[in-house]
Amino acid sequence: MREIDEQAPRQTTQECPRCGSHLALVRFTFRDRKSGRAIDTDSRESLFWSVLALVISTLLLNVLLPSLNRDEFGTSQFAGPLPVWTPFVLAFVVLVVLEARRVFRLESAIRVQTFRCRSCRYRWDLGQR
Numbered sequence: 782m783r784e785i786d787e788q789a790p791r792q793t794t795q796e797c798p799r800c801g802s803h804l805a806l807v808r809f810t811f812r813d814r815k816s817g818r819a820i821d822t823d824s825r826e827s828l829f830w831s832v833l834a835l836v837i838s839t840l841l842l843n844v845l846l847p848s849l850n851r852d853e854f855g856t857s858q859f860a861g862p863l864p865v866w867t868p869f870v871l872a873f874v875v876l877v878v879l880e881a882r883r884v885f886r887l888e889s890a891i892r893v894q895t896f897r898c899r900s901c902r903y904r905w906d907l908g909q910r
């Protein structure tokens with residue numbers, strides 16, 4: 782795993798190509814090797830989808846499904862624990878799958894140094910090998 786604290790912007794001595802200032806901030810970003818798109822380095826997006834899966838499946842199983850199937854629901858032996866625990870299992874599976882995919886993509890990603898000049902706010906990248 783890579784160090785997480787590398788994500789915080791840091792002071793650098795890199796010279797700005799536009800105004801020549803040496804007051805630039807640097808941060809590391811990760812780009813997909815094929816598409817060149819930035820990859821998240823934290824779990825926020827995975828957590829978001831996990832919570833969304835939890836909320837939606839809870840609504841479906843506990844509100845929508847009972848209202849569609851009023852007569853039989855509640856007589857089934859699964860009626861108690863299933864609608865309560867299924868959303869948590871689903872949310873956990875969503876979280877694990879998304880996190881695994883993100884870590885896998887990060888492992889093969891290109892690490893890019895992104896600079897931002899503090900004088901003129903110019904941004905530029907410096908790819909690392």
Ligand SMILES: [Zn+2]
Nearest residue numbers: 797800898901
């Ligand atoms: Zn500048």
